[in-house]
Amino acid sequence: MNFYNIKISFKNLLKNKLVSSINISGLVIGITISLLVFAYVNKEKNMDQEIADIEYTYTLLNEKDPDISSAMVRHVRSEIPEIEAITFARYTWSPQDFLKKENTDYKLQNLLIADSCFFKVFQFETVYGDPKKALNTADKIVLTQSVAKKIFGDENPIGKELLYNSTNLQNVIVEVGAVIQDLSHHCSWEFDAVLSLDTNYKISWFKSSEEYWGTQNYSAFAKIPSNIDAEVINRKLANISTDNIPEGYREETKFEIQPFTKAYNDLPEIEILKHGNQLTLNIIQIIGFLILLLACINYINLVTAQKIKRLKNIGILKVMGSKKAKVVELIAVESALVLFITFILVIVLSNFLLIGLNQITNSEFTLAEIFSGSNLIIFIGLLAFTFVLTGIIPGIRFSRSQTTALLKNTVNSRSQNHLRNTLLIFQFSITIILLCGILLINKQNNYMSELDPGFDKEQILYAATNPQIEKSSSAFNSEIKRIPEIADYTYTSAPLGYNQSNWALSMINKGEKQEIGFANLFVSPNFFDFFGIKLVQGKQFNHYSEENADWIFNATAFKQFNIEKPEDAVIPRNGKVGKVIAEVEDFNHESIHTSIRPIAFRSCGETNEYIYFKINSSSVASTNRCIRSINKVWENISPNFPMEIKYLDASWEALYKKEKQFQRILNYATIISILLSCLGLISLTYFIVETHTKEIGIRKTNGAKTFEIVKMLNADLVKWVFIACIIACPIAWYALHTWLSGFAYKTELSWWIFALAGIIALGIALLTVSWQSWRAAKINPVESLRYE
Incomplete structure (x- = not known):
């Protein structure tokens, strides 16, 4: 019987190839895109969690400013012994840095300069040597694994010497003190190597500038013991001795520490770190949930529309003696088959889109990472929930329905139509919000590009x-x-x-x-x-x-x-x-x-x-x-x-690459949203045509023209889009107004953005349903009247 049910389910899918394709493709696209979005959001929310003891690591601020001088760090180090380790670092002053082995030069893209405590505060995975001791003296360097392999191949480079040349310092022999693993895309740090700070004392102007309290060219980070609360350290910093602080700086010295994990989103001034934007990330996460919701709504609508055609078949089965369990099994097997196909296609499509995701987000996601952790739970849970919603529950419902009601096709109620219309309004509300977002973000990005910075930059x-x-x-x-x-x-x-x-x-x-x-x-x-x-x-x-x-x-x-x-x-x-x-x-x-x-x-x-x-x-x-x-x-x-x-x-x-990245993500999300909304319209129109076939035949027999039939079938569409506009516009205004507040220079949130978004949504809706409505209106009335 199970094999028979599978066979029947395959026949039903192949019998309605177009609808089945729409049904499965909508669900596959929605789940895949949402999983990719969730993977990106999880990565952004969990930056630096791979670094050991990162929960005990903090950023040192002075008057909320992360720009710190080395003199400030030395003062805090001497006055607050409860701090386990404190370090300061910055990118090299040199525009170009090279390491030379024999006759080959190797350029470093991002060379960090740090004092001896850097790897005591940040404990990266080690490949060779001991990073905690690697920067204790001048002329020492710590390499990442890829740089070490490029220069030394597979040999252990600890103790090996290289010639360091830069635009500020030349012909310095440096010794490799340690090698750490390459920094993953889950890390906000971005460097190829770390040079000991003491090496820079060979630069003539460096030592004198280090003595100034006000030379605030570093970012500083501290690690505190697990048994000491950060508030204890902050209270001590608030009352730190000012005896050794130069006059004129004492009143402006107000130290505090802030969790390092907040620096990624909250301290964009720290230029040696990569940065994100919490508001933008929240918007992207919401978009991921909305796309997933749209896909599920479309799937449910299409499945509901398809089930209507099966009511008489189920009624006949019940007349011929099929038990309730058999009816449930038949509906459930068909749903399980669709979801199994969806499961396979989601994995295939995710693998195909992975390269694009990595290019857009500058990440290094793998397929295993997409289907792990919370994403895997969401994926399996969603399939199970959808199976219950579209397989088990309809099966139970149909099995309990009166046979006469099934044969007369009167199972569907008016409340189901209201629910279907409500879901469609919800879909278009989402689409209009995303269209407003695209229009404003394009407007803001163009504004930033065209804004006169006050200096010539062309040619x-x-x-x-x-x-x-x-x-x-x-x-x-x-x-x-x-x-x-x-x-x-x-x-x-x-x-x-x-x-x-x-x-x-x-x-x-x-x-x-x-x-x-x-x-x-x-x-x-x-x-x-x-x-x-x-x-x-x-x-x-x-x-x-x-x-x-x-x-x-x-x-x-x-x-x-x-x-x-x-x-x-x-x-x-x-x-x-x-x-x-x-x-x-x-x-x-x-x-x-x-x-x-x-x-x-x-x-x-x-x-x-x-x-x-x-x-x-x-x-x-x-x-x-x-x-x-x-x-x-x-x-x-x-x-x-x-x-x-x-x-x-x-x-x-390039200063605005984050905004450009957000714009690209929103562009793709809006395209997917529009596609899913169109699929939702197709499902609804298909349902309307199915339930009004005989009515169309009667109207045409009584002289109704094709245009009038199309108008009748599309009559409620304008109303639904108008209601969606009323719902979407206030939400879109609030979200976009909040997003714009993050810019010192911003464009206006013009009224025409919301009007144009509504017009575009209505145009897309009419184009989607009009063709199907026209096809229904052109059917021979004799065929419509004989429709079963």
């Missing part, structure tokens, strides 16, 4: 320089001037948008001393003219500004530091009294996620760590010719440090 290239370029700067600059495609060039100490230099110094303003904090950037004298940044008052840098230690502040700094005129303020530092000589207009020296903050400019003279080139033509051929000419000059002067040219507009756009 500008830049590259990191190096000691060879700086040593031969006169010759290099002379050759650059001869390239006809270059209109101008300038130097800076960091790329615009990616400056990590934060200073805190004393300033004398109108005779009164005050402590100020700001971003700092060294620039060539022509920097402001090059980027089209206008002077508000004062005078620009000249050839003597570097020697005179002149300063230029932006308008925000003038306002925040209460400077009325440039000549009112001076900054004593390193035995010199530098004058504030000018105020420049505000521009976005960081991404527009944050408001413009104070920035100070110093003259770097004729060269620095980055050079910008302004191209005098927008043609691709001219740009490529210019790059080849620059590269030729570069290779002659700097053969050991290859030129890595970048486009300023592209690097500026």
Whole structure:
């Protein structure tokens, strides 16, 4: 009998190939997409959980700011002995870093500089050596496994020596102290190697800058014992001794610790970590649940519509003596067969879409990871629940129904139609919300792309320089001037948008001393003219500004530091009294996620760590010719440090990659939502046509035209979409208004977004059902009247 039921179920599926395909494909797509979304959400919510004792690891903040100086860390270390270990780290100052073995150079993409306690705080999985002791002295380096294998193959590299070359430090022999496993995509850290901080004392300016309390260029992290509560440490930090803190900084020193696991979402200022966005993640998770819900609704609607055609068959079986258990078994086997096919196809489709998921989210998911943990429970539970809902319950219900009711096809009640319509309204509410989201996010991303940052960024290239370029700067600059495609060039100490230099110094303003904090950037004298940044008052840098230690502040700094005129303020530092000589207009020296903050400019003279080139033509051929000419000059002067040219507009756009990623995810989610909503419409229209076949025949016999029949079948559709709009628009407004609040610069939440979303939803609905309605209206009335 079981084999017979399976055979009958196969015949029923093949008999209605189109409907069966729609039924299964909708469920497969919905479950697959939701599982992929849930896997991504689980990864984002559980970042860094693979690191041992991460629950006892904290980020050190000063006045809620994660930018910390090494002097601050040393002070906390000496004053709070309850802290088990405390460390500080940052990316290398050098734009380019190489490790050399024999005659081969290996470039490091992300080199971290950390003190000796780094691996005492963060305990990564070890491959070779002891990371806790690996950074105890200068000239030590810890490699990740992939870098170690690239350089040394499969041999143990502990104790082996490499030549370290960078744009700040050259020809330093470093020893491999340990090798750790590659950082997984579940880790917010992103580095290839970690260099001992003491190695940098070979840099002439490094030691002097380390002595300043206000040189806040690091991020600091602490590990506390498991038996000590974090609040105990915070109370001690709040009452920390200020005796050894320099005057002027004591009132502004307010330390606290925050769980490290919160840094991923809450502290985007920490540039040595990858970051997420909790609000965006919550939205993506909700979308995953909604897609899953849509798929289940469609499946239930289609199964319900199909069951109507089986009522007379079941009635005949009962007339011929079939027991209730046999009826239940027949319905259950058919449902189980569909769900088994769904189970197989979900695994196949997940494997197919895995590459796309990894590309969109910059992750490294595997199929085993998709079907593990909570995802596996959801998957199995969903199939079991759907089996009960579409197999067991309908089987029991039909088995208990009166045979006459089954034969007369009167089992379905008006309440079922209301439920089906309610589910459809729910589907379109979701679709309209997602359409509103897509429209606004596109509008916001376009706004960010088109917003004038306050400086020219078109037709500008830049590259990191190096000691060879700086040593031969006169010759290099002379050759650059001869390239006809270059209109101008300038130097800076960091790329615009990616400056990590934060200073805190004393300033004398109108005779009164005050402590100020700001971003700092060294620039060539022509920097402001090059980027089209206008002077508000004062005078620009000249050839003597570097020697005179002149300063230029932006308008925000003038306002925040209460400077009325440039000549009112001076900054004593390193035995010199530098004058504030000018105020420049505000521009976005960081991404527009944050408001413009104070920035100070110093003259770097004729060269620095980055050079910008302004191209005098927008043609691709001219740009490529210019790059080849620059590269030729570069290779002659700097053969050991290859030129890595970048486009300023592209690097500026890269600051908003998280928003672009969110937009792509929402685009795909909306497409899936629209597809599932269309399947829901097909199921409903199919049901309506099935239940109105004879009515259509009678109307056509009485002279009704095709257009009138189509209008009748589509009559309620506009009403359903209108109700969905009323439900969706307030929800969408609240969600999008909350999302926009995370931007310092944002577009308007215009009314037309909601109107257009509703119109698009209605258009999709009409296009979906009209074809099926037209087919039903064109059926010969004789066939309709004979329909059983």
